[in-house]
Amino acid sequence: EAQVTQNPRYLITVTGKKLTVTCSQNMNHEYMSWYRQDPGLGLRQIYYSMNVEVTDKGDVPEGYKVSRKEKRNFPLILESPSPNQTSLYFCASSLRPRGGPAGTDTQYFGPGTRLTVL
Amino acid sequence: ILNVEQSPQSLHVQEGDSTNFTCSFPSSNFYALHWYRWETAKSPEALFVMTLNGDEKKKGRISATLNTKEGYSYLYIKGSQPEDSATYLCAPTFDGTASKLTFGTGTRLQVTL
Numbered sequence: 001e002a003q004v005t006q007n008p009r010y011l012i013t014v015t016g017k018k019l020t021v022t023c024s025q026n027m028n029h030e031y032m033s034w035y036r037q038d039p040g041l042g043l044r045q046i047y048y049s050m051n052v053e054v055t056d057k058g059d060v061p062e063g064y065k066v067s068r069k070e071k072r073n074f075p076l077i078l079e080s081p082s083p084n085q086t087s088l089y090f091c092a093s094s095l096r097p098r099g100g101p102a103g104t105d106t107q108y109f110g111p112g113t114r115l116t117v118l
Numbered sequence: 119i120l121n122v123e124q125s126p127q128s129l130h131v132q133e134g135d136s137t138n139f140t141c142s143f144p145s146s147n148f149y150a151l152h153w154y155r156w157e158t159a160k161s162p163e164a165l166f167v168m169t170l171n172g173d174e175k176k177k178g179r180i181s182a183t184l185n186t187k188e189g190y191s192y193l194y195i196k197g198s199q200p201e202d203s204a205t206y207l208c209a210p211t212f213d214g215t216a217s218k219l220t221f222g223t224g225t226r227l228q229v230t231l
Contacts, residue, residue, distance in 0.1 A: 004161075033218075035221075040223065041223060042122065042207070042220075042221035042222050042223045042224065043162075043207070043209075043219075043221040044221070045218065045219070045220075048218060058218070059220075090161060090162070101149070101150060101169045103149035103150035103169075103211035103213065104149075104150045104167045104169060106152070106164040106167060107152075107164070107219065108164075109161035109162045109163075110161060111160075111161050112161055
């Protein structure tokens with residue numbers, strides 16, 4: 001089954017304790033992104049990657065790191081989590097458009113990771 | 119950060135009612151507009167993607183239109199059903215080289231019997 005998986009789905013941690021949220025897709029997609037969702041705000045992009053070893057900052061990258069060593073995986077790393085990073089996180093992937101209009105690739109979202117930082 | 123607005127913020131309708139909501143976005147540097155449906159405790163799922171001014175898309179009872187010149191899109195649901203209850207997100211992209219969507223805050227629709 002084509003899907004985007006995230007782990008863990010729920011995590012409660014304490015300030016300063018490094019953590020990694022994994023994201024994996026089995027659709028051979030080039031593009032992958034991380035978003036956070038907070039009440040009253042839309043999904044905000046943290047980082048995105050256009051291909052292996054190619055990553056770039058989204059709108060809210062502070063406090064996060066990512067890596068893209070393999071096409072299928074795009075982990076999100078919080079080196080020193082803080083309470084303001086308590087949020088619902090989504091990973092998404094999409095296929096680079098081939099011949100079609102730019103920006104039309106459909107993003108497929110993972111199930112989400114609810115993170116609480118105490 | 120580009121401003122994408124959706125209205126209303128929430129909507130409560132009865133089964134069988136038809137409804138519509140709006141997504142407004144800056145019209146310059148526009149490439150495409152995506153609509154997503156997000157049910158509680160699930161992940162967002164794609165409904166439509168539109169690019170051209172005047173585009174109309176339809177999927178069952180749900181349809182959408184696009185006006186790129188004035189920067190808005192409407193989503194219509196005909197004969198709402200309880201299973202249509204969800205948050206509907208719009209996301210234009212202003213970057214044609216990567217999947218960099220700017221999401222609105224969504225319209226939360228609740229359909230009751």
